[in-house]
Every structure is written in structure tokens, then in C-alpha cells.
Amino acid sequence: MTTRSIRFRLIAWYAGLLTGVFMLLGVLMYFDLKSFLESTLRDTQARRARQIADTLVTRVHQTGEGYVAAEIKDLYEPEVNDRFIRVTRADGSIVYVSGIPNDQSFDPTQLPPLASSRKEFSQKVRLPGNTTLLIAVLNYQTPEGVRYLIEVGAPFDPVETMLNHLSLQLTLGLPIAVLIAIGGGYLLVGRALAPVDQIARKAEQITQHSLSERLPVARTADELERLSLSLNHMIGRLQDAFLNSKRFVADASHELRTPLTVVRAELESMSANRDLAPEFRETIGSVLEEVERLARIVEQLFALSRLDAGESQAEWVKFDLAELVTTTADQMSLLAEDKGISVSCDAAQPVLVDGDRSRLKQVVVNLLDNAIKYTPEKGRIQLRVASLNGHAVLEVSDNGIGIPAEALPHVFERFFRVDKARTRDPEGAGLGLSIVKSICTAHGSVVEVESNGVGSRFRVKLPIARANKFP
Ligand SMILES: Nc1ncnc2c1ncn2[C@@H]1O[C@H](COP(=O)(O)OP(=O)(O)OP(=O)(O)O)[C@@H](O)[C@H]1O
Numbered sequence: 001m002t003t004r005s006i007r008f009r010l011i012a013w014y015a016g017l018l019t020g021v022f023m024l025l026g027v028l029m030y031f032d033l034k035s036f037l038e039s040t041l042r043d044t045q046a047r048r049a050r051q052i053a054d055t056l057v058t059r060v061h062q063t064g065e066g067y068v069a070a071e072i073k074d075l076y077e078p079e080v081n082d083r084f085i086r087v088t089r090a091d092g093s094i095v096y097v098s099g100i101p102n103d104q105s106f107d108p109t110q111l112p113p114l115a116s117s118r119k120e121f122s123q124k125v126r127l128p129g130n131t132t133l134l135i136a137v138l139n140y141q142t143p144e145g146v147r148y149l150i151e152v153g154a155p156f157d158p159v160e161t162m163l164n165h166l167s168l169q170l171t172l173g174l175p176i177a178v179l180i181a182i183g184g185g186y187l188l189v190g191r192a193l194a195p196v197d198q199i200a201r202k203a204e205q206i207t208q209h210s211l212s213e214r215l216p217v218a219r220t221a222d223e224l225e226r227l228s229l230s231l232n233h234m235i236g237r238l239q240d241a242f243l244n245s246k247r248f249v250a251d252a253s254h255e256l257r258t259p260l261t262v263v264r265a266e267l268e269s270m271s272a273n274r275d276l277a278p279e280f281r282e283t284i285g286s287v288l289e290e291v292e293r294l295a296r297i298v299e300q301l302f303a304l305s306r307l308d309a310g311e312s313q314a315e316w317v318k319f320d321l322a323e324l325v326t327t328t329a330d331q332m333s334l335l336a337e338d339k340g341i342s343v344s345c346d347a348a349q350p351v352l353v354d355g356d357r358s359r360l361k362q363v364v365v366n367l368l369d370n371a372i373k374y375t376p377e378k379g380r381i382q383l384r385v386a387s388l389n390g391h392a393v394l395e396v397s398d399n400g401i402g403i404p405a406e407a408l409p410h411v412f413e414r415f416f417r418v419d420k421a422r423t424r425d426p427e428g429a430g431l432g433l434s435i436v437k438s439i440c441t442a443h444g445s446v447v448e449v450e451s452n453g454v455g456s457r458f459r460v461k462l463p464i465a466r467a468n469k470f471p
């Protein structure tokens with residue numbers, strides 16, 4: 001997953017948003033709860049101090065201090081409730097102080113009096129042993145004018161423990177929640193984008209030979225469905241345009257064949273006429289050459305358009321490729337002999353293949369024709385047919401002018417010729433090898449070329465016939 005992918009960006013955005021919202025809510029919740037608990041505890045202690053003042057200390061001159069102390073102990077039971085209560089006279093002497101609480105969390109005698117001129121306040125006091133008390137202090141004056149300091153406190157630690165728990169839960173819960181969100185988001189976004197992946201994979205498989213295929217359409221009634229439908233319409237339009245141009249080449253080459261044959265026949269009969277002036281006959285001869293070249297190109301174009309239409313599969317038979325290559329080489333030996341080129345044929349063993357015999361003969365003819373054309377006089381050509389790893393292999397190698405490395409990937413393209421100045425053959429149109437490639441493709445096979453400066457080697461691999469023996 002790259003950082004620019006939709007999946008990554010969506011997940012990063014939502015994970016970031018979630019983290020931010022969680023952190024904000026967590027901090028707000030923590031501080032809200034902290035202030036609520038603290039103020040509740042403070043209010044409770046202050047209320048209790050006022051209660052002691054209003055109900056007990058106010059009547060101290062009638063009841064006596066001993067009664068006040070005994071009542072506080074009875075009514076509030078500070079040791080049992082882990083509370084701290086102390087009543088001090090203005091001179092600092094103590095009327096009542098609670099004892100060590102049952103949980104032993106603090107010792108009240110270690111607490112210095114929180115004397116102050118303020119009437120009412122509260123304070124947190126940290127005691128040895130790490131206990132913190134929240135103490136409400138009340139400076140009280142009896143109706144008789146006697147001043148007492150009333151202190152009521154409670155441990156603050158439970159509040160702190162609760163807040164610590166909460167912050168721990170938030171710190172652990174946040175990453176877990178974000179991780180779950182990322183995992184869920186990864187799966188959901190992946191599932192949502194799966195159709196895009198399928199469309200991309202299918203689109204890559206569609207070539208000029210499979211324009212009838214269409215992209216999968218996800219029926220999601222959204223932009224994705226519209227995109228695949230639009231792309232399918234586009235492929236449909238491309239298919240029409242492609243078929244039209246193929247049909248045009250097929251029709252044009254077909255229509256040109258008959259008039260060209262007539263023109264050629266007329267020109268041949270004219271050039272045979274001895275009554276014509278020699279320079280006129282010469283002109284007719286060179287026109288005839290051009291017409292023959294034109295006729296050859298038209299024939300090649302016609303052959304290519306038939307191959308494009310998939311007609312070669314119509315005449316499939318099982319035959320011996322070695323025999324086909326030997327007889328074809330024999331038939332073309334005159335061409336090689338004219339240039340003093342030796343052609344050796346290594347095809348002693350029969351190699352059976354399934355295919356269109358006349359088309360595969362065309363492959364041999366075109367490759368051999370090239371080898372003869374592009375090999376200087378006294379050169380050598382070698383043909384080889386063998387079965388190799390379940391394939392029938394046909395190799396045509398020569399020691400001719402070779403093919404430059406930069407031209408090798410293009411030699412099978414239509415109308416491609418390496419360099420017209422390299423050969424004295426003005427006839428070639430650059431269609432021979434594209435016909436070879438089309439025939440091979442129709443046979444489910446491949447043709448490869450290699451050239452290392454001296455000579456070239458063409459290799460055709462055909463699927464071997466299942467039973468490699470004559471019926
Ligand atoms: N055996 C070879 N040695 C050197 N160059 C070759 C050989 N075979 C093909 N080529 C190069 O590849 C080009 C394309 O070959 P291709 O057979 O398609 O066309 P062509 O021979 O020029 O014309 P055509 O076959 O249509 O008469 C040739 O023009 C030539 O430059």
C-alpha cells in the first residue's frame with residue numbers, strides 16, 4: 001500500500017480524526033470528572049464542618065466541650081469512616097481530634113492546625129505515608145464570642161485512584177480503538193475498491209485481439225458503475241473503429257487484386273509485342289515490374305487481413321513439419337543457387353505438428369526468402385527442424401548482413417524495413433515477417449529472432465501434435 005493510494009489516505013484521515021476526537025473527549029472527560037469529584041468532596045466536608053458548628057459548637061457554653069467531643073465521636077464516627085475531625089480553641093488547645101482511622105491511612109496527630117484569618121476555606125494536605133487529605137476549615141465564633149477552628153477532612157486518594165484508572169483506560173483504550181478502526185477501515189476500503197482492481201486487471205488483458213471482451217460492471221449504482229459502463233462503451237467504439245479499418249484493408253486489397261491481374265496480363269502481352277519500339281518495350285517492362293511489386297504487396301495485405309479475421313484455423317491438419325521444410329527448401333534452392341548460397345537442411349527426423357499446412361509453408365518461404373535476400377553471395381543458410389521439450393522447433397539461420405540490435409524489436413511490425421540502402425532488393429515491402437508472426441499467433445506459437453552482428457537466426461516454436469507418429 002503506497003502513501004498515495006486512496007486506501008492509505010482514507011484510513012490515515014479517519015485514524016487521525018478518530019485519534020483527535022478521542023484525545024479531546026478524553027482530556028475533557030478527565031478534567032470534568034476531576035473537578036466534579038473534588039468539588040463534591042470539598043462541599044461534603046465543608047457542610048459537615050458547618051453542621052458541627054451549627055448543631056454542637058454553638059451550644060458549647062450550655063453543654064460543655066466534653067459533650068461536644070463525645071457527640072462528634074458518636075454522630076460522625078470519624079475513625080470508622082476514615083475521616084479526620086478536629087475542633088481547636090482560639091489559643092490552639094484542642095477540644096477534640098479524631099483518632100487513627102481503621103484503615104491506618106493517616107495519623108491525625110501529625111497534622112499541624114490549619115489556622116487562618118479566613119472564615120471558611122479548604123486545603124489539600126499531603127501526609128507522611130503518601131496520604132492526601134482534603135480538609136475543609138471553618139473559623140467559627142459562638143454567640144458568646146468564643147472562637148473555634150473546626151477542621152473536617154477526608155482522604156483524597158480514592159479520587160486520585162479513580163482518576164488514575166480513568167487515564168489508564170483512556171491511554172490504553174485509545175490506541176486499541178484506533179487500531180480496530182484502522183483494521184476495519186483497511187478491510188472495508190479494500191472491499192470497496194476491489195471492483196476497481198478487477199477493472200484494472202481486466203483492462204490490462206484487453207488487446208487488439210480481444211476487443212470483444214468487456215470490463216466487469218459492479219452493480220453499485222455509483223460512480224464506479226458509471227466508470228465501467230463508460231469504459232465498456234469506449235472499448236465498443238474502439239472495436240468498431242478497429243473492425244472498420246481491418247475491413248477497409250481487406251476490402252481494398254480484395255478489390256485491387258482483379259484489376260491488377262488484368263493490368264499485369266495486358267502489360268505482359270504488350271511487352272511481348274515485337275512491333276513496338278525497344279525504348280517503349282523497356283518502359284513497359286519497368287512499369288510491369290512496379291505492377292508486380294504492387295500486386296505482391298496487395299497479396300500480402302490480403303493474406304494479413306485474412307489472418308486477422310482468423311481464417312487460418314479453418315484448414316488444420318496433422319502433418320510432418322520436417323518434410324514440409326525439406327520440400328520447401330528444395331523448391332527455393334534455385335533462388336539460393338543464383339547467389340551461390342549453400343542451404344543445408346537438418347530435418348531428418350519427422351516432427352508432427354497440428355496446423356494449417358499452407359500457412360506454415362508460407363512461414364518457411366518468408367523466412368528462407370529473407371535469409372537468401374539478406375545474405376551476400378557465397379553465404380550459408382541452415383534450416384533445422386527438431387522436437388524440443390514438447391515443442392516443434394524450426395530454425396532458419398544465415399551468415400548474412402544481420403539485424404542491428406535497435407531494429408530487432410521492430411522487424412515483425414507491418415511495413416518495417418531496417419534500412420533500404422542495405423540491400424539491393426527494391427521489392428520488399430516489410431510485410432513478410434508480420435505475416436510470419438500473424439500465422440504463428442494463429443497457431444498459438446511464437447517466433448523469435450536473434451542477431452549478433454554476423455547473420456541472423458529466426459526460431460519458430462510450434463506446439464507438437466499429441467501423437468508424434470504417422471496415423
Ligand atoms: N535474415 C535476415 N537478415 C537480415 N535482415 C533481415 C532478415 N530477415 C529480415 N530482415 C530485416 O527485417 C526487415 C523486415 O523483413 P520482412 O520480411 O518483414 O520484410 P522484407 O523482406 O523487407 O519485405 P517482404 O518480406 O515484404 O518482401 C527486412 O527489411 C530486413 O531489413
Ligand SMILES: [Mg+2]
Pocket residue numbers: 366369370428431432433
Ligand atoms: Mg521478407
